[in-house]
Amino acid sequence: MRLACVYVPQLALQAALRRTPEARDEPAGLLETEPWKGSVPPAMSSARRSRATLDALETAGAGKKPRVTQLEARARRAGVRPGMTAAQARAVSASIRLYTATAADREAGAAALADVGYAFAPRVDSGDDGERVFFDCADLGQLYPYGETAIAQAVQAHAARLGLGARVAIASSKGIARVATRAHELAVVPAGAAGAREFLAPLPVELLTDDATLRAAFRRWGTRTAGAIAALPVDAVALRLGPRGADVARLACGKDDEPFVPRLAPDALEEAVDLDYPVYEIEPLTFVLRGLVDRALARLAGRSLACAGMTLRLSLDPRGLDVRTVPLAAPTRDAKTLLELVRLDLARRPPDAAVVGARIIVEPARVRATQLDMLRPAGPAPDRLATTLARLAALVGPENVGAPATVDSWREQAVAVTPYVPPPAPPAGALAATAAAPAMRLTVRRKRPPEEIEVIMGRDGPTALRGSETTARVLVTAGPYRLSGEWWQPPATAATTSADPNNDAPGGWAHEYWDVHASDGAVYRLHRDARDGRFYLDGYYD
């Protein structure tokens, strides 16, 4: 087995920088009041911090004043050091940008790191330090025939697309890959214990273990490199330093038995942000959500997935949550469409209070794949169709886009909208069968809801009608045709089960219909409500 290890140093700082990609080229640092001990994500709770950082916080009296804990390389070159206060850091480097990483940032950063792995493998081991992920890359050779270095470069490039500067190493075991990421930006450790031993031999002891006691012991023995430790008998090391020392000695020999525990990707993908100040209006909120949507879609794109559904969870000021599901007609990766849907939903039902945090939960789905046929018409491409349906839904509302369907109701105007699915390709030879022309049949062009009109009644029915678009004498009348329904249902049920938004009075309906040829040349369909005697224009034949 060949394992790839993706290591994102200073993940908290990089997670904060994902929020502001435009500041990626400037010196940056992370301000923390105390080492983060948040409850989520669990993997982050045991995050190991560099010795220098911990020392700096201890000496600075952590918890009293925010101190710089993590630094980007440019800031370090400018002279900023961990442990400085914000004022001290700015005095050293005026252009430094200092960030605070919220729990939402850290969580999203860790999830994005895991997605780097899921872009290349179905199962990923998230490690125990929250800054690394491991995945099996033995099968990637067919995709990357130029060798494992190409795989490592591809992984690194994908991490960069997600806003993470990563170190990547490929080795035969987790421990060796972990050490390799500490030593190199990009590393491929030869397969087999002998090759791994040779690779590790020149590395300093500090890279093999985080345990300060073990480091001190090895230093005391005069062993400065992994090669020197590998020359020691493992049994003797175990006798003096215990099982942890033996593990280090075995690792130096290129032997590692740390188990690889891969897990499937989570069902949903989340991105979140905590705001520094409450947002009261929709446009600024949409601006904030754009970053979340962009980052979520970038993660989905890396896994060749699309967004099939989105839940928006807004934290309200001072407390409370606003949870809403944004309906999607079909999976899409179009950020503009998703944002438009969100904006429309927010405009239709604004939050009850100002928003201080936002989280989007995206449901991933595969875009339908189709096989084209030479002899049959090619339908719309699935991904483009999905995007188009989503855009149409944003334009006219999701309830107005789909396939029409008849409704099990006696109401003439009842109609439903169901999800649209392109027609399946007809079987071979079906084209000839389409030669039979369908009947030229008139349909009623419905007015929804029916328009109330004035009608003059004669002895045999309507003699004249007047509506918003029509004023005409009636030349010929056919009817009345009496229809009634839903009287058998209780009032509440009748009101809610009707497919027609122009519902009648609860407790059923009774109509008298006429087909009338009017003097303007049209043949109208109209009805009189038997309960109140009012006339309504249903439409006209066409």
Added chain:
Amino acid sequence: MSRAAAIAHIPELAARLVSLERLEESRGRRTTGVAALDGLLAGGWPRAALSEITGRRSTGRTAIVLATLARAIAAGEATALVDASGGGGGSLDARAAAAAGLALPALLWIRCAPAQALKAADLVVGAGGFGVVALDLCDSGDARRRVADAAWVRLRHGARNQGTTVLVATSTRTLGTAAAAAIELGDGVPTFLTDGPPLFAGVKSRAARVRGGSRDESAREEAPCVSLAFTCRS
């Protein structure tokens, strides 16, 4: 494959070859679903272009649009109906459309306000892969004033690029030179059965070709009008 097995497949292959011929014949034109109209338009609506069908109420515009959509769906093509009538709730009568032979699940139905109709049609055409996109502006007031000419030109450009037949149904001529073919329906005469109490039976109307048709000069000399009869009962 043995010789006998190969011979056994000949009928199936022949059927496919016939289909190819038919495809070749109909290239450039798409059947309207109404034989008389196909004759009037020298084969049907032009593909990859805008076509217009105009007429007053109860002259059969909707019936022709649905017949065209039904034929396209039967041929396995993706179709869409942008319905800007019916007060925003759509004017399509689903039961009657199904009775007229339209496979409802295969039709993309977009209900919208008249102001959104062009944008919606543009999106559908731009998606590509749609054989027929019908734009129903019959009850949208004066669409000529509402829609800028540039919008029709853009839609025509999209239809040409995607190979889509865009069929616009209006009450008065709207597309002008943007339409490759235009049919005007008139003289609608309703017929009633009078054996007993009057019963609406259908409409007879005349279709006149006002734009498009065959490029053949001899075909141009034919009378550019045909009579159509629509029924409302099975």
